[in-house]
Amino acid sequence: MEITDLTPAERRVWRAFPLDEGVDFREGADDDPEHGGAWGPERTVRAEVLRALLLGGPTRDGEVAGLKLIGARITGELRLKYGVVEHAVRLRSCHFERTPQLYGARLRVLVLSDSTLPELTAGALHTEGVLRMSRCRTTGPVRLAGAQITGGLFLDGARLGTPDTRCEQPLLQLNNAAIGTDVQAKRLVVHGTIRLNEATVTGQVNLDDSELHAPGGTALHAENLSVGTDLRAMRLRARGRVNLSGARVPRHLSFVHARLSDPGGQALRASSCVIGELWFREAAPIEGDVNLRRSQIDLLHIRPEVWPDRVRIDGLGYRSLAPHLPAEDRLPLLEREKEGYLPASYEQLTTAYRAAGDEAAVRTVQLAKLRRHRRTLPRYARAWGHLQDVTVGYGFRPLRAAGWLFALLLTGTLAFALHHPRPLKSGEAPDFNPVFYTLDLLLPIIGFGQEAAFAPRGWYQWLSYLLIVTGWILATTTAAGVSRSLSRQ
Template identity: 40%
Template sequence: MGRSPRLTQAEQRLWNAFPTGEIVELGAVEIGRGRTAGENAPSDGATWGPERSIRAKVVASLLLGARDGGTGSVPAVRLRGARITGPLTIIGGTIPHELVLSGCHLDEPIRLTGSSTRTIRLTDCSFPGLSGGGMRVAGHLSLSGSNVTGTIRLSRAQFESGLWLGGTKVVADDEEEWALDANAAVVDSGTYMRNADFTGGVVLVGSRLNGGFFLDGAKLTNPGKDALSADNMVVEDTMRCTDGFLAQGCIRLRGARINGTFSLDGTVQSPDTPYALYMSHMEIRELHLRPAKPIEGVVTLAHTTLGTLLDDPDTWPDKLRLNGLTYSRLRGSGVARRIEWVTRDPEGFRPQPYEQLAAWYLSDGNDALARRTQLAKLRARRQTQGLGGRLWGRLLDVAVGYGYRPWLAGMWFTLLLALGTVVFALNPPRALKPTESPDFNAFAYAFDLLLPLPAFGQREMFDPGGWTQWLAYGLIVSGWILATALIAGATRVLRPS
């Protein structure tokens, strides 16, 4: 086909190359200058002249079949180092050919809403936003290395072979909260955002990411708002927020399900939102929660179901909600410090975290730690009770450790028995019936005073006098208190919580 008089020289080159899918290079493009997001995208593309410029409507015409493909080849639009002028808009169309742009500059946003396309690759490009809500991509969409100065909208879009935003820099529109809006998107074969930089939040509410979700080294900046909002998202395989990951804003994953491992060892900073890490009502097969430093803000795992949790006491958050959390296995250091782990709820005492931890200790064979956990629960509950409840609780704690330390009763009994034995040996009581009374035994007499029901018959036969009478009364009362506390504590241990 000859040159069309309506095409510029650069456009004619593209027109001629389309049938075979040959790459048309209109200017030098440097690749791989650095790992900074968007660094490879051209910064001076708006100044490129006609020799490097192609109208967007020419690109759209070729994609929609304005020219037949060559025999034995796969037609495609492949451009490098070009400036695309005018709006590239294909709404609701069927695009049977690939679009591959590398190191290009687009003057206006791309609009592909509702379109059905083949693979689209806009790598190391600069452009002011993309609208692709509801699009169907029989292949993958790659914006890797690009500098996008506007919101990317991909709600309800479907990608058969992945969504690639590795090293992409995206700055949300001036009045837009989201840099990437991909609610209810479906992505097969992986969602890659490694080393990406988003100024504005990323929203994936209700999305399904079947090949994993990779945010290694990514930076999400949306202070005071959601850096990542992904309620009810489903991730098959792995979700990674590692290798220098940084979120300035809340990571919100309420109700999400991750059928694999979720690893977070980056940094999350959001002290000015209700939660910094909102992970309630989730299902996660394995959670590795080991941030580079303690998360700034409140963390909630309330009502979440975990298979395995791996964390580190050195990076436990100061404010941690665990009410309703269930897990099958705990890993990491600080096994004995888990009791401290369940005490960090900023809203105060909740019994369930203690019960769950005690049950796990028992399943792991740590009976002593299970008892310590139950004792810690009762001590924490005491702080929520009235004055009478706190006093009685304190007495139970001191006397028998709420039944979890019955040896305390034996210790107190022994100390009081020794005291009574010494005092009454030095100050024997008088016999009530001298002719009928047995020989006085200070040890047996003190023992009888401490028992609610006397065993040796000494208490009824002798009567202390003076100040020792008050000691006798004290031993009797102490004996009743110890017996009552031991029974009450045992009842607490045996009664279901």
């Protein structure tokens, strides 16, 4: 392309390119690229001119060429598909009339910050440095599937899609992408789906203060995402499913102050994940189901009121829970399990309390587990379970058995003190002692010689039978509870 074929605006860009000088067409700080379609020829540059510069533009010895354009209206289609560009490409605050075609291109650096585009097609893109799209606005998808970005990806403050238009494709496509450092997307607004399936991010993914709007659909689709450090989503607002199934987040997955909402659907699916710490501190109650099946988490920080009415936590493993709360506050969650009674969930909660050194909570959880299990048994087995529960709390309430024994001992002592049973052999029986006679009836193993020497009559005889039967029941249930407790130890 000859310089004589260029407009005055294009000549400015052509002359600045060899020296990597910037050309700023803005007329004021409040210029909005969203209205750039009305900009005149004095700030209009054809895409074919930019393509000619990037693929074979003039250079000068001793200078590093580069494209640095601000506030321009770019007409036509910027076609760099499979192209190799040796120069930095910086197109800030520009208005693109058509979608840039960068599929498979190899670039040093690409900057599109504050620009407005219909869409961006840049799948399998390779950059040696960063890709900056901070505060960008698009009405259609940003296609970066399979991209190889050596530096970071910046989407802070970007707005993808519009509330009035529903896009059939994910609006941000980063599936199978490899990011050399971080994905910074604070205050990102997306009216559709973000796809991060199989993506690899060496550093962190930051979605703090972002808004994802996909009601009835998937707001964040990040199955098998691999993150080097953290996935931050503090104060995230997500309408639609957040799917992190199979994700690997070695440090923090933070939903602090977040609001997840997918009524009637699955607000959070994080099954088969490996996570260092999962934080829901000060988060709003989750609207929709939560699925954490088979995930492994070192620390789970969540208050009971954040959990929804239905959860799936079978196979969930965690080492510790925060904040530390009484077991009575944590147990209702296990009743919400969609699959019904899961013994492993009670054992996992027991393990967490045992690691915290709270043995009282351990006993409470184990007792709740046996009571929950009782509801699954036949009627005759439930009756025996009720008896064990009432008498000794399945062995976790040993003082309850002592209370029953003391009450029965007091009853028998008073009854037999008022009416001594007759001796079986006059002159050979020992002196009657109502306390030890009652103990003889209650304790099936220990004998004080009183029971065999005296025989009550009438209703006192029935009282003695009651004491004998009750003593055997208490002894049996106590032995069963102690044995169960010892086996757990």
